[in-house]
Amino acid sequence: MTTTRFAPSPTGYIHVGNLRTALMNYLIARKSGGTFILRIDDTDPERSKETYVDAIKQDLEWLGLTWDKVERQSERLDRYVAAADKLREIGRFYEAFETPTELDLKRKKQLNMGKPPVYDRAALNLSDDEKTALRAERGDGVWRFKLDHQRIEWTDGILGDISIDAASVSDPVLIRGDGQFLYTLASVVDDTEMGVTHVVRGSDHVTNTATQIQIIEALGGTVPSFAHHSLLTGPQGEALSKRLGTLALRDLREAGVQPMALLSLMARLGSSDPVELRSDMAELVEGFDINRFGAAPTKFDVEDLYPLTARHLQSLPLAAVQSVLEGLGVPADKQAAFWDVAKENITTLNDLGPWWDLCRDGADPLIADEDKDFIAEAMALLPEGPYDSDSWGTWTAAVKEKTGRKGKGLFMPLRKAVTGMERGPDMSALLALMETVRARG
Ligand code: GLU
Numbered sequence: 001m002t003t004t005r006f007a008p009s010p011t012g013y014i015h016v017g018n019l020r021t022a023l024m025n026y027l028i029a030r031k032s033g034g035t036f037i038l039r040i041d042d043t044d045p046e047r048s049k050e051t052y053v054d055a056i057k058q059d060l061e062w063l064g065l066t067w068d069k070v071e072r073q074s075e076r077l078d079r080y081v082a083a084a085d086k087l088r089e090i091g092r093f094y095e096a097f098e099t100p101t102e103l104d105l106k107r108k109k110q111l112n113m114g115k116p117p118v119y120d121r122a123a124l125n126l127s128d129d130e131k132t133a134l135r136a137e138r139g140d141g142v143w144r145f146k147l148d149h150q151r152i153e154w155t156d157g158i159l160g161d162i163s164i165d166a167a168s169v170s171d172p173v174l175i176r177g178d179g180q181f182l183y184t185l186a187s188v189v190d191d192t193e194m195g196v197t198h199v200v201r202g203s204d205h206v207t208n209t210a211t212q213i214q215i216i217e218a219l220g221g222t223v224p225s226f227a228h229h230s231l232l233t234g235p236q237g238e239a240l241s242k243r244l245g246t247l248a249l250r251d252l253r254e255a256g257v258q259p260m261a262l263l264s265l266m267a268r269l270g271s272s273d274p275v276e277l278r279s280d281m282a283e284l285v286e287g288f289d290i291n292r293f294g295a296a297p298t299k300f301d302v303e304d305l306y307p308l309t310a311r312h313l314q315s316l317p318l319a320a321v322q323s324v325l326e327g328l329g330v331p332a333d334k335q336a337a338f339w340d341v342a343k344e345n346i347t348t349l350n351d352l353g354p355w356w357d358l359c360r361d362g363a364d365p366l367i368a369d370e371d372k373d374f375i376a377e378a379m380a381l382l383p384e385g386p387y388d389s390d391s392w393g394t395w396t397a398a399v400k401e402k403t404g405r406k407g408k409g410l411f412m413p414l415r416k417a418v419t420g421m422e423r424g425p426d427m428s429a430l431l432a433l434m435e436t437v438r439a440r441g
Contacts, residue, residue, distance in 0.1 A: 001034055001035070001195075001197070002028060002029055002032040002033075002034030002035070002197050002198060003029070003034055003035045003036075003037065003194065003195050003196050003197050003198075004025035004026070004028050004029045004034065004035075004036055004037070004196065004197070004198050004199070004200070005025060005036070005037035005038070005039045005071075005190075005191070005194070005196055005199075006021060006022040006025050006026065006036070006037075006038055006039070006060075006065075006067075007039040007040075007041045007187065007190075007201075008022075008040070008041065008056055009040075009041040009042065009044070009047070009048065009183075010040055010041075010042055010048045010049055010050075010052035010053045010056060011044070011047040011048060011049070011052060012052060012245075012248075013052065013055055013056075013059070013248040013249065013250055014055075014056055014059055014248065014249055015244040015245070015247045015248045015249065016232060016244070016247045016249070016252075016262075016266065016300060016302075017202070017231065017232050017240065017244055017247075018249075019063070019249060019262070019266055020202075020229060020232065020266055020269075020270075020298075021200060021201055021202060021229070022060065022065055023063075023065065023263065023266050023267060024200040024227075024229060024288075024290060025198070025199075025200050026065045027267065027284065027285055027288040027290075028198050028200065028288075028290060029068075030281070030285045031285050031286075031288060034197070035068045035069065036065075036066075036067050036068050037067060037068065037069045037070075037071055037194060037196070038056075038057070038060065038067035038069070038070045038071070039070075039071045039072075039073070039190060039194075040053055040056075040070065040071070040072045040073065040074075041073050041183055041186070041187070042072055042073055042074045043073045043074060043077075043080075043180060043181050043182070043183060043186050044180065045074070045180075048074070055250065058250075059249040059250060059253075062249070062253055062259060063249070063259045063262065063263060064259060064263075064281055071190065071194065073181075073186050073190065076186070076189070076190065077181065079189050079190075079193065080181040080185055080186050080189055083185060083188075083189045083219055084143065084174065084175060084181075084185070086219060087145065087174075087215075087218060087219070090218060091146070092145060092146045092218050093143055093144070093145060093146065093174070094123055094124055094143070094144055094146060094171075095123065095131060095140075095141040095142070095143055095144075096119075096122075096123035096141050096142055096143075096144050096173075097123065097126075097131075097134040097135070097138050097141040097142075098122070098123070099138070103119070106119075106120060116168055117170075118167070118168060118169065118170050119144070119170035119171055121146075121171065123141070123144070124146075138177075139177060140177050140178075140179065141177060142173045142175060142176055142177050143173065143174055143175040144170075144171040144172065144173050144174070145171055145172050145174050145184075145185075145211065145214070145215055145218075146171055147166040147167075147169060147171050147172075147211060147214055148166060148214055149165075149166050149167040150166055151163050151164065151165055151166065152164045152165075152166050152210040152211075152213050152214060154209070154213060154223070154226055156226055156227055156228055157198070157200070157225055157226065157227025157290050157291065158200075158227045158228055158229055158230075158290065158291075158293050158294070158295060159203070159206070159227075159228055159295050160295075162206070162210075164206075164207070164210040166210065166211075166214065169207055169210060169211060172184050172208075172211045174215075184208060184211060184212060184215070185215065187212065188212050188215045188216050188219065188221070189219070191216070191221075191224055192216060192219065192221030192222070196224050197224050197225065198224055198225045198226075198227070199224050199225070199226050199227070200226075200227045200228075200229060200290065201226075201227075201228060201229070202228065202229060202230075202231055203228040203229065203230055203231060203295070204231065205228060206228050209226050209228070227290055227293075229270065229293055229298075230270055230293075230294070230295055230296055230297050230298050231297055231298070232244075232297070232298050232299075232300040233297045233298065233299055233300065234299070234300065234301070235299055235300070235301035235303075236299075237297065237299060240300065247302060249262075252302075252305065255348065255350075256309065256347070256348025256349055256350040256351075257305045257306070257309050257348065258308075258309045258312045258313065258348070258349075260277070260278060260279065260280070260308075260312045261277070261305050261306075261308035261309040261311075261312050262305060262308075263278070263281075263284055264276060264277050264278045264284065264308060265304055265305060265308060267284050267287070267288050268287075269298055269299075269300060270293050270294060270296075270298030271289070271292040271293045271294070272292045272293075272294065273287070273289070273292050275304075275308075277308050277311050277312060279312075279315065306347050306348070307347075309347060309348055310346065310347045310348075313343055313346060313348070313349065314343050314344060316343070318335060318336050318339050321339060321349065321352075322335060324349055324352065325338065325339065325352070325356075328352060328353055328356045329356070329360075330356055334359075334433060337429065337432065337433055338355075338356065338359065338433055340429065341355075341425045341426065341429045341430055341433060342355045342356075342425070344425065345424060345425050355425075358419060358420075358430075358434070359430070359433040359434050359435065360435055360436075361435075361436065361438075362418075362434060362435070362436040362437050362438035362439075363418070363419050363420030363421070363438060364420050364438060365416070365417040365418070365420060365438060365439035366416040366417065366420045366421070366422075367413070367416065367417055367439070368413065368416075371413040371417075374403060374405065374413060375413060375414075375417045375439060377399070377402060377403055378395075378399045378403070378413075378414060378417070379417070379437075379439055379440050379441060381395060381398045381399055381402065382395050382437060382440055383395075384440070385434065385435055385436060385437075386435070387431045387432050387433075387434060388432050389428050389429065389432045390428075391428075391431050391432060392427045392428040392430075392431045392432075393428060395431075396410060396411065396414065399414065411427070414427075415427055417437075417439040418430075418431065418434070418437050418439060
């Protein structure tokens with residue numbers, strides 16, 4: 001039975017980079033009829049905020065990424081205590097007292113000598129008396145996991161065969177001096193106890209995975225399948241990390257991006273399959289294959305979301321947008337016709353408001369100097385509303401007859417006078433929806 005999890009730390013709003021992780025884990029679970037856990041990694045009481053927990057849930061709900069279970073690390077501290085005890089018992093856990101400055105100095109020395117900056121395990125040589133003295137002087141130390149200096153190997157679902165020399169990695173700190181458990185341990189305990197079978201996360205976690213595999217084995221757990229997706233870059237390949245703050249899911253929602261557009265893009269971006277606009281979650285699940293993703297950094301351009309959003313909206317029936325139209329005040333008997341006209345001319349639902357304003361209030365006319373007399377003549381021929389789908393045809397025929405104009409010279413000035421714009425919907429359909437034409441005077 002497949003079990004996956006999305007494990008955000010509630011220290012900020014989730015962004016497109018987090019979504020990639022969430023979506024891949026979600027799709028793997030759904031594809032195999034398994035379980036998808038939302039795990040809130042809130043072991044850091046200072047940085048974790050309840051508002052972010054709520055926001056993460058809202059964002060996932062907006063996208064339809066429903067979870068089967070929620071877990072919170074802050075409620076599971078006793079499990080981490082038990083795991084730490086076990087690591088101590090089996091001799092894989094040791095207390096170390098170096099200050100950050102001392103560690104920094106050690107690293108610099110190593111680098112100067114051309115050596116990798118790996119923790120030198122000096123704390124392993126401390127006697128009990130020395131530890132007692134250090135504790136009295138500096139407070140509790142940090143607890144480090146003693147890695148087995150072998151190669152750590154796994155077959156990654158995306159990166160393929162990985163082999164990391166444990167001696168090239170520092171023994172990871174699992175408990176801070178203030179007693180706070182760190183993610184590296186908490187995550188392993190949770191993954192094991194919750195029966196997580198597949199872990200997909202960003203390639204910034206590859207070294208964590210190496211150390212976590214040894215911790216899982218030391219605790220007697222089963223190592224899940226790991227897959228590390230590449231990190232997103234901007235359209236030019238530039239690092240996205242600084243801009244991710246502006247790519248929060250809630251900002252995209254605000255900007256009018258549609259869930260299906262966002263999900264369709266993220267389910268394929270960075271894979272060898274083309275991006276295809278999907279109409280529902282079932283199609284998305286069906287078309288997803290983690291093995292098609294590559295290790296190269298993935299270019300993400302937020303602008304790609306808008307054509308997909310527009311296409312998605314064009315495919316929607318009236319029922320899907322009825323509440324939005326009601327919110328705008330479009331009367332029930334005009335909703336179907338308005339949606340037909342508007343959907344071809346919007347990028348996001350945020351663009352609907354101005355179209356409805358135009359229908360209800362008319363527009364400031366756009367009249368070129370040389371067309372002034374022509375428009376005055378034409379407007380005299382336009383009856384008062386209400387208009388219907390024949391009005392435009394009847395009117396333009398009468399104007400043509402009276403003025404002798406035809407083709408673009410006839411239609412374009414009229415469109416500009418009625419809508420204030422050079423482009424837009426089919427005029428027969430639009431005029432039928434308009435309550436007033438301001439150029440009529
Ligand atoms: N809370 C961790 C993070 O956001 C989870 C990483 C993982 O998936 O294990 O980076």
